[in-house]
Amino acid sequence: MVKKPIYLDNAAATRLDERVLEAMKPYFFDTYAVATSEFAYSQGIEAGEALEKARGALAAALGATSEEFIFTSGSTESSNIALKGAALANKKGKHIIVSKIEDFSVLYSARALEKQGFKLTYLDVDGDGFIDLDQLKNAITRETFLVSIQHANQEIGTIQDIATIGKICRDKGVLFHTDATHTFARVPLDTRKIAVDLVSVSAHTIHGPKGIGGLYIRKGTKIAKWMDGGFQEFNLRGGMENIPGAVGFARAVELVTPQENKKLQAMRDRIIDRILAKIPDTTLNGHRRKRVPQNANITFHFVEGESITLHLDMHGFAVNTGSACFSRSLESSHVIMGIGGDHERAHGSIRFTFGRYNTMKEVDTIVKALTDIISELRSISPLGKEKEKEEEKR
Numbered sequence: 001m002v003k004k005p006i007y008l009d010n011a012a013a014t015r016l017d018e019r020v021l022e023a024m025k026p027y028f029f030d031t032y033a034v035a036t037s038e039f040a041y042s043q044g045i046e047a048g049e050a051l052e053k054a055r056g057a058l059a060a061a062l063g064a065t066s067e068e069f070i071f072t073s074g075s076t077e078s079s080n081i082a083l084k085g086a087a088l089a090n091k092k093g094k095h096i097i098v099s100k101i102e103d104f105s106v107l108y109s110a111r112a113l114e115k116q117g118f119k120l121t122y123l124d125v126d127g128d129g130f131i132d133l134d135q136l137k138n139a140i141t142r143e144t145f146l147v148s149i150q151h152a153n154q155e156i157g158t159i160q161d162i163a164t165i166g167k168i169c170r171d172k173g174v175l176f177h178t179d180a181t182h183t184f185a186r187v188p189l190d191t192r193k194i195a196v197d198l199v200s201v202s203a204h205t206i207h208g209p210k211g212i213g214g215l216y217i218r219k220g221t222k223i224a225k226w227m228d229g230g231f232q233e234f235n236l237r238g239g240m241e242n243i244p245g246a247v248g249f250a251r252a253v254e255l256v257t258p259q260e261n262k263k264l265q266a267m268r269d270r271i272i273d274r275i276l277a278k279i280p281d282t283t284l285n286g287h288r289r290k291r292v293p294q295n296a297n298i299t300f301h302f303v304e305g306e307s308i309t310l311h312l313d314m315h316g317f318a319v320n321t322g323s324a325c326f327s328r329s330l331e332s333s334h335v336i337m338g339i340g341g342d343h344e345r346a347h348g349s350i351r352f353t354f355g356r357y358n359t360m361k362e363v364d365t366i367v368k369a370l371t372d373i374i375s376e377l378r379s380i381s382p383l384g385k386e387k388e389k390e391e392e393k394r
Contacts (some may be wrong), residue, residue, distance in 0.1 A: 006362045010205065011154060011182060016248075017207040017356065018093055023251040024209065027244040035086055035241045036232065051243050054250035062199060062216050063190040069158050070233040071246050075181040076211035078200035079148075081215055081226050081237065082177045086146050086198070087113050088224035090175075093143030095119045099131050101338040103154045105200075106179055106180060110148070119143065127340050128287040129158035136165065140172045142366040148177040151189060151199075155322060155335040155351055156286030157295030159187060166195035175221065181205060181213075185256040186264075197221045203245070208252030212245030228326045260356060262317055265293035267354045267363050272296045272365045279374050285336060287362035297322075299341070299349045300370075301375040308350055311373045317366050322349035 005017070027050060033041070035048040052066065059069035072078045083096070097231040098110045100122045114120045121139045123131045131149060140147070147169050152159045162178050169176035177198035180189055184201040191199065199216035203209055217223055217236070228239020268291075275298055276282055300308060305321030312319055314323075322333030332346035333385065341349075 005316045005318065006358075006366060008352045008354065008362075008366065009318050009320045009352035010359065012320060013204050013210065014207045014355045015357055017252065017255060019255060020078050020208055020248045020251045022187070024248040026242040027247055028294055031243075035243060036230070047241075047243050051241055051246050054243075054246040057250040058201075058214055058246075058253060061185065063131075063192040064216055065219070067234070068191075068217055068219055070215050070217065071241065071249075072213045072215055072237060073211055073242070074204065075103075075179060075200045075202035076213075078202070078213050078215040079103075079177070079179055080109050081223065082198040083109040083113065083146065083148060085222075085223035085226045085236070086175055086177070088226065089222040090145040091147040092174075095121070095137065095139070095141055095143035095145065097123060097139050097144060097147045099122045099123045099125055099149050099338075101125055101129060101153055101155075102148065103179055103181065106148050106150065106177075107334075110237040114387060122283040125148075125338055128290075129153050129156050129335070129339050130160065130287070131162060131165075133161070133168065137172075138167055140168075140169070140174060141318045144172070144174050144384055146175045146177060146334060148179070151178045151180040152187065152292045152295075153286065153335060154182055155333060155349075156297045156339065157182070157291035158286040159183065159290050159292060162189070162196060163194050169197075170195040176322075182295070185253050186261055186294065189217060191218065195200060198223075202250050203249040204230060206256055208251050209245050209248040212242050212249045214249070261293045264354045264358075266361055267358060268293055268296050268352075270360060271352055271363045274363070275370065278367060278371055283345065285339065285345075291337070294354045296352045298352075299345045299351060300374050301334070301344065301348055303348055303374060303381050305348050305350055306350075307377050308370075308373060311377065312366070312369065315369050315373070317369065320351040320353075322346045322351070369391065 031046045033043040033047045035051045055069050059066050104127045110120050125131055149160055149165050151162055157247045166176050178196050179200045181202045186204050197218045202213035281301040283299040309321045320338050333341050336346035336349050
């Protein structure tokens with residue numbers, strides 16, 4: 001048994017870095033005024049200055065200016081603002097294009113707009129999770145005003161060619177939004193070089209605080225205010241500013257280094273190579289190289305993902321699965337199904353995502369545990385027994 005719990009679900013949430021917490025503390029206990037009080041007293045001025053400093057740092061990380069970045073409660077709200085705000089502001093047409101494997105914040109925002117009379121095209125993806133660029137070109141019509149394609153997938157980690165997607169959109173005169181929740185600070189995204197108009201980001205995947213995110217809005221992009229309230233965030237998002245969260249978000253980005261990303265990639269490659277080599281009947285989900293540094297998603301055939309997850313939990317490991325039994329919707333992973341997988345492949349998929357506090361030793365420890373767990377589960381699995389019978393006949 002593993003004494004210390006080993007957390008490998010960093011795509012869902014990361015442990016807050018103590019240095020981030022230290023940066024946030026003054027704005028809970030000392031400078032706790034709201035930024036909109038900057039016209040009334042000095043503490044409000046200090047709060048406003050902290051907010052704008054954080055805004056500038058986060059915008060700069062995207063190659064943007066402060067005026068092009070607004071704070072939100074997270075990437076879910078950011079994507080809702082991007083899609084619904086663009087839809088409310090647009091006068092060009094009523095057609096939106098998204099991929100079939102987008103995260104729910106984009107997928108369900110698109111479906112909500114579809115119910116309101118907008119036309120949606122859901123692009124297919126190939127076996128690695130890439131959209132077909134020719135299909136995208138052909139799908140854009142005179143009525144299309146927005147394309148939303150994620151930078152990298154939340155489950156399988158595949159990184160889309162957003163530079164080419166952006167160029168296609170720019171040439172066609174349509175807005176391009178990308179959800180960069182799982183790439184921000186991990187994979188370069190420079191809005192000065194890539195023709196992207198809207199970018200959703202969040203702090204919770206990079207050891208920052210939960211409940212804070214942001215949306216890059218390229219200057220000149222028309223976005224209607226989607227949530228009514230005050231005049232905060234350039235009158236695009238009403239509500240009290242989360243100054244501690246904003247400060248923490250900026251500090252979290254500052255702490256991510258190229259060396260750390262290389263370390264994550266090394267752990268990712270090690271777990272993929274070792275599992276595929278040591279455990280038979282396993283399939284890597286997503287592209288082998290064109291994936292975020294922290295993600296490995298593998299299907300263990302002839303066994304259920306929830307069984308693997310529960311057994312790993314008993315051994316002190318936290319991972320995630322694409323199994324329907326672990327989904328509130330009770331549906332198999334739409335991502336695994338979208339890349340051509342069947343229910344069995346989706347049910348047996350496990351996502352391992354690494355963070356700052358993981359080590360290479362933990363990779364070796366979980367691979368060893370998995371080898372025994374998968375062998376044990378297959379020995380009692382009806383699917384595993386069917387496979388054994390087929391092999392005996394051969």
